[in-house]
Amino acid sequence: xxxxxxxxxxxxxxxxxxxxxxxxxxxxxxxxxxxxxxxxxx
Amino acid sequence: xxxxxxxxxxxxxxxxxxxxxxxxxxxxxxxxxxxxxxxxxxxxxxxxxxxxxxxxxxxxxxxxxxxxxxxxxxxxxxxxxxxxxxxxxxxxxxxxxxxxxxxxxxxxxxxxxxxxxxxxxxxxxxxxxxxxxxxxxxxxxxxxxxxxxxxxxxxxxxxxxxxxxxxxxxxxxxxxxxxxxxxxxxxxxxxxxxxxxxxxxxxxxxxxxxxxxxxxxxxxxxxxxxxxxxxxxxxxxxxxxxxxxxxxxxxxxxxxxxxxxxxxxxxxxxxxxxxxxxxxxxxxxxxxxxxxxxxxxxxxxxx
Numbered sequence: 340x341x342x343x344x345x346x347x348x349x350x351x352x353x354x355x356x357x358x359x360x361x362x363x364x365x366x367x368x369x370x371x372x373x374x375x376x377x378x379x380x381x
Numbered sequence: 382x383x384x385x386x387x388x389x390x391x392x393x394x395x396x397x398x399x400x401x402x403x404x405x406x407x408x409x410x411x412x413x414x415x416x417x418x419x420x421x422x423x424x425x426x427x428x429x430x431x432x433x434x435x436x437x438x439x440x441x442x443x444x445x446x447x448x449x450x451x452x453x454x455x456x457x458x459x460x461x462x463x464x465x466x467x468x469x470x471x472x473x474x475x476x477x478x479x480x481x482x483x484x485x486x487x488x489x490x491x492x493x494x495x496x497x498x499x500x501x502x503x504x505x506x507x508x509x510x511x512x513x514x515x516x517x518x519x520x521x522x523x524x525x526x527x528x529x530x531x532x533x534x535x536x537x538x539x540x541x542x543x544x545x546x547x548x549x550x551x552x553x554x555x556x557x558x559x560x561x562x563x564x565x566x567x568x569x570x571x572x573x574x575x576x577x578x579x580x581x582x583x584x585x586x587x588x589x590x591x592x593x594x595x596x597x598x599x600x601x602x603x604x605x606x607x608x609x610x611x612x613x614x615x616x617x618x619x620x621x622x623x624x625x626x627x628x629x630x631x632x633x634x635x636x637x638x639x640x641x642x643x644x645x646x647x648x649x650x651x652x653x654x655x656x657x658x659x660x661x662x663x664x665x666x667x668x669x670x671x672x673x674x675x676x677x678x679x680x681x682x683x684x
Contacts, residue, residue, distance in 0.1 A: 343393065346393060347393060347394060350393070350394045350395075350396055350397075353396075353397055354394065357397050368430075368434060368437075371430035372430055372431065372496070372497045374430065375427075375428035375430040375431050376431070376497075378428065379428065
């Protein structure tokens with residue numbers, strides 16, 4: 340049996356990790372969008 | 382997964398897998414595919430990063446539609462076997478989380494589309510999300526048996542969005558792709574609704590087989606498959622594609638019409654005996670994938 344408090348912490352930790360990865364991916368994506376947009380205007 | 386000692390179920394935050402399930406990933410795959418096809422047949426391709434972002438935005442927009450649809454229909458979903466295990470009816474997530482997730486995802490996808498590609502594509506994406514949620518889910522679906530006919534427009538937007546993201550304008554070919562999906566949607570969903578009609582009836586959704594009966598639905602499926610086939614073949618005589626697409630579209634559409642004819646001739650009212658309807662439903666998914674694949678291959682060979 341897993342206690343409910345432990346399960347809450349586990350889920351919050353998992354969601355935080357995924358959000359961090361998504362934010363990181365978004366930053367990388369914005370970098371490549373900027374490069375691509377800049378190259379279009381050269 | 383280990384059992385959880387529960388004291389207060391509502392206090393448990395939703396698992397990330399449930400957020401993913403809200404986006405209806407399987408439906409998303411067809412939407413993404415048709416948007417990608419719309420982009421790949423356009424006369425000019427955007428840089429990879431922008432094309433990738435445009436397709437990502439379409440996927441996120443489709444995910445937002447799925448989440449907002451499940452938020453609005455949580456009570457209806459609970460009454461149908463096919464949907465009762467979804468996160469909201471199963472009680473694994475509260476409705477507010479689904480609403481916030483859907484609105485957030487939809488807004489993010491539209492803004493990112495506008496910033497990365499152009500605002501025509503962003504407006505089309507916003508229109509498709511709003512059409513699906515407000516016109517189809519909220520207005521038409523619970524009120525009229527024609528819900529899927531008019532609502533089909535929402536699912537027909539992706540090739541237009543893909544094309545608009547690549548070129549910044551709309552032309553005849555993407556408009557025909559819109560027409561193909563628009564006319565494909567009724568036979569596709571009515572074939573499904575024939576063998577799950579008891580679910581729709583239990584949930585009080587006025588799908589055509591529930592309101593007009595099985596025979597009438599079979600007739601409508603066949604009738605809609607004819608203009609759908611015409612729209613699928615049309616790009617060839619109009620000079621928008623080559624013969625490879627035209628011949629393939631004719632063969633694929635002929636098989637579709639034959640399967641729709643088998644549905645028309647079928648007399649079974651027992652869902653377990655509805656082989657013709659199940660075949661048509663399965664083939665309709667393959668049909669759209671195959672048609673758009675052939676279109677892309679044809680354009681890349683011809684142009």
